[in-house]
Amino acid sequence: MSVITIERKVLEKNDEVAAQNRALLKKFDVYTINLVSSPGSGKTSILERTLIHFGRKLKISVIEGDVQTSLDAERVGKFDVPVVQIVTNGACHLEAKLVQDAFTKLDFTQTQLLFIENVGNLVCPAAYDLGEDMKVVIVSTTEGDDKPLKYPRMFMNASVLLINKIDLLPYVNCKIDQLRKNALQINPSLEIMEMSCTTGTGVDEWCRWLESKVRGKK
């Protein structure tokens, strides 16, 4: 019997491709956000709100990741922005290679801000770097305030927490102070914003923050 020491990160191949993606995005000054959440938290609705807010003021492109259908790409496509749909056919997360393939269908000379809407899932996408500048995690009030404690890895890897559906707070069992506290226990440097895509509350603040990031990248 002989023993071979390997010491390799299981996801090293993905990390290598993610590094290539990051270098390419940097070359073209594209600020990139990986949007992650459970299904139904409002990722696509937040994108719609963001696209309405910016109109032609900012050049935005979108990559949509879904297990099935191109319904989200159709929703986002109505706003006249370049959108590429990735259908994972059952896979629960996007990988860097899938995103790299999608890049070939986008024009980065015409993109300042790129959104990658990940597959709705709070577990698996946390482990996969896509080459983004940051992960933004969304939790809606209907999911309750304990999500950060149940899915720590995602909140640890995210830079921003968007709390969506705050218009529903009077009707659901979710204490927003507790949600903030739980999230900050997992990641003390997490930036937290509140939003309602239905009423529009918080959209201006979110978009102001986005714009400062895009302008600041160069």
Next chain:
Amino acid sequence: MHELSIAQDILDIVFTNVPPDDYEDVTKIKVKIGEISGVIPESLEFCFNAISAETQLSNAVLVIEKIPFILKCNSCDKTSTNEMGIRICPDCSGSDTTVISGTELEVTEVELKTHQEETA
């Protein structure tokens, strides 16, 4: 749920790093899985056995070393095995902490039966 992709990555790493001509059989593949890596060891084992069955690694046993979540406080310097994922020091309540371990997802070692053993 992504354990199937992880299992495939593990197989690929072994295939890439251990040339098939160098051995008769792979008997063990050792991996480190951190407590907050998001990978469920039992599920990974199940997926690994399912997809390795039809390959040259069909006799390999996946040996999983579970790595605990350990936190070091940069204020009071104490280490703790905190509640899963919480990055607040349980001793001084400081939030300036460093995760020492628990996020691992690595292939560390492969045990082989070589051709010589076969002929001996």
